[in-house]
Amino acid sequence: MNLDSLKLVQSSPAKVTFDAGAGFRLVVEPHAPGVFRVRLGAADAVAHDLPVSGRAKVHADMLIARAEAISEAETRVSDDGSCWEVCQGETILQIGKQAFGLNVVKNSEPLMALTPDGIGHDDGRWAFGVALSGDDTVYGLGYTEMDLNRRGEYVVSDDPLHQALPLAWSPKGWGLYVNTIGRVDHDVAESDSGVYEIHAQAHVLDLFLFTGEPSEILNQYTAITGRAGQVSLWAMGAWLKQSPGTSLTQVIEQVEGLRSNGIAIDNVMLCPPMAWRLQESKLAIDWDSDRFPDPKQVLDLFAAKSIQIALPALPAVLTGTPTFEELEDRGWLLASDSGDAYVCKGNEATAGQDFALLDLTHKDVYRQWVERHRQLADDGVAAVVCDVQFDFPDDVTCRGAESGAMLRTLYPMLARQALYEACAGHKVPPEGLVLTHDLVPAGQRYPWQACKQTEFSWAGMRQSIRAALSVGASGLPLQMHALGDEASNDVDPQLYLRWLAACVFSGNFQFESIAQLRKLQDTHQELLAHWMQWRYRLIPYVLGAMEDAARTGLPIERGMAMCFPQDREAHRWDTQFMCGPALLVAPITEPGNKVQVYLPESEGWWDLSTGWRYDGGQTLEIDAGLDMIPVFGREGHMLCLGPATRSTAEFNSAKLLDEVWMFGMPIHNPVVMRNKIRVMQMQGSSYIKGLEGLKILPSEGLEVKRRGAEVRISRAR
Incomplete structure (x- = not known):
C-alpha cells in the first residue's frame, strides 16, 4: 500500500x-x-x-x-x-x-x-x-x-x-x-x-x-536520544593489555617498569577469559582462584600502585553446571521456541565453554546483574569490557517477548545500560566506564568504545583512524585505538612511532603488546618518552573535549566533513581530523618523512612545531621526523597543556594546567578539563580570566599584559 x-x-x-x-x-x-x-x-x-x-x-x-x-x-x-x-x-x-x-x-x-x-x-x-x-x-x-x-x-x-x-x-x-x-x-x-x-x-x-550544519545535527540528535556522561580522570591515561600467561603481579611490575622509563600507564585491560563466574540462583560471584586467589588483596595492590583494571564480563551461565539447570528451570535464561535455554558456542570470555545468556529483559535478572557488578565496582574494579552483540536466531525469545531483529538490538542495549548503572549509578554526577565493541542505538549515551583491533600495518593504521571518525560521525564520543599486535614480537619502529603519534592526539589508546613495547624501548626509548609526555600534557584538553561531548554531542575526533561541510576538498582527506575544536591532526600513514597536509579554507592555521601561520585552502608538503606529527592550531583558539606526569594520580587538582599556547587573537573559550577560563573581546583586544600562574605563549604579533587576575592580549605595537 x-x-x-x-x-x-x-x-x-x-x-x-x-x-x-x-x-x-x-x-x-x-x-x-x-x-x-x-x-x-x-x-x-x-x-x-x-x-x-x-x-x-x-x-x-x-x-x-x-x-x-x-x-x-x-x-x-x-x-x-x-x-x-x-x-x-x-x-x-x-x-x-x-x-x-x-x-x-x-x-x-x-x-x-x-x-x-x-x-x-x-x-x-x-x-x-x-x-x-x-x-x-x-x-x-x-x-x-x-x-x-x-x-x-x-x-x-x-x-x-x-x-x-x-x-x-x-x-x-x-x-x-x-x-x-x-x-x-x-x-x-x-x-x-x-x-x-x-x-x-x-x-x-x-x-x-x-x-x-553537521555539528548542529549531532547536537540535536544527542539532545533527543541522550548524551554521554563524564568519565574519571584516570580513564584518560594510557592503557596496557595484559599478555596471556602473565600473572597480575607481573603486570604491576611491567607498569612500574614502563613508568620508570617515561612511558606513563594508568590502566590495565585484563585478557580473557573472565576472572569470575556466576554461581547458584542468587548469581553470587565465584572468582577464578588461579588468577585471583585473594581478590581483595590483588585489587588493593593495584590501587596502591594507582593502576586501574578492567575485567572482561559476560552475562553467561556455563552449560552442564547446577546453576545452568536451576536458572533454566526458573526461566532466567534466553530460550528457544522449545522452551529450552538457548546455548551459545564457547568464546574467549568463557574459555571455550558453551554457555547460556541471562535474560536481561527479566526485571529480577537485570537487577541481580546490576548488583553483582556494583559489588565489583565497590571492591575496586574500575571498568568492565563486555561484548554481547550476538546474532540470535529468530526463534530465540525472552521474558519481554522480543525476538529476531528486536532482540538482537535490544539485548546489547540492556547489557550496556545495566553495566553503566552498576559502575556509575552510585556516583553523583554519574561517572562510569563500560568498554564494549557493540554498536546499537543509544550507544551515544555512554562515553567509550573499546579498542577495535586492526592489522598492524600502514593500511591497518588508516583503518583505525577511519573507524574512530566513522563512530564519531554517528554520535559516539570516543573510540579507543589499539596500538601494536599482541600475536607478534616483531615491530616496525617507523610504523609504531607514527601510529603512537596519531594516538597521542586521539581520544585514547591501548598498548596491545608489552613485548613489542619493550623491544622498541631498546632503540627508541627517548622517542617513546617524548610522545607519552605529550599525551599526558594533553589530557586536560582531551578530557575537556570529552566534557564538551556531554554538552554538545560532538566527538573528540571529528572528520573533515563534519567540521568543514562547505569545503568539498577537505572531505577527501579522510585520515586528517580535528582533535577537539582547536587542533587539526594530519597523521603520517605511509612510510617515509614526507607528508601532505590540507588546511581547510576560510581559516587561519598555526603550525605547533614552528609557530608559523598559514592561510587555509592550501596543501602543504611537510618533512617530519619521527619526533613530529603535523598538528595545526585553529585561529582564534587556545591549547591549554598540563604538566608531564607518569600517571594521572600525579595530577594536582589545584593546578591542572601548566601553560597556554595561543593561535592568533583568542576569540573562543578554550576546551579544557573543568573549564574556568573565559575569553572576552573589547576594543580589538581579548581579556582572559582564569590564567593565573600559567605560562602564556602568544603567537607572533601579540603581546601579553597581566592585570591582577585578568590577562589582556592585544596587537603588538
Missing part, C-alpha cells in the same frame, strides 16, 4: 495531524529548532504522544531521552496549493497533498526530498527513499574502516557484522534518524545510485528529520 492522499485534521503550533487514509494518521511535530518529528501509522497507534503499553514505554525510554517537543511552527498552504508547509522560521517541511511526499527547504533552498514513490507500508514494514544528486554524500550509520562517505553501501541495523548506528547525515545540511528497535535497512544508493532507500520494521514509522 502506498499513501497517496492527505487531509488536514488538526493544526496547532506544537503538532499537525493529517488523515492519510486507510485508517492511517500522519503526525508532524516541530520537535526542536531545525528538527521535525514525523510519525505515521494506524490512527490509534499515533493518537497518543507517549507509548501506552509497558514494553513500548521501555523501548521508547531506551531510545529517546527527551520525548517532549520544545519548538513551535506555523502551518500554511503553499503558494501553489500543492502542499502544506510546516514552518520553523526559514526551515520548512513541505507535505504533499495528493502525491504524498516530504521535502525539507531552508532559506528557499531544497535540502532533502523523498523520492516520488513516497512512503510505502506493508505488514509492519515501511519503505521510503531520499533522493540523492550526483555529488551528495552520506555520513554516519556506524562503524567503517573504509570510505567515511557511506554512499554505495548497504547497512543492516541488527546484523552484528555491520556494526550499525542509526544516524545518517549529509554535509548538504540534513540528517535522518528512524526511531525504532526493529530492523532498519539502509540502502545508501547501492541498488539505485540516485536513491538512499530505507526499510524499517515498526508498527509506527517514527522519523526525525534534522537540518543545519
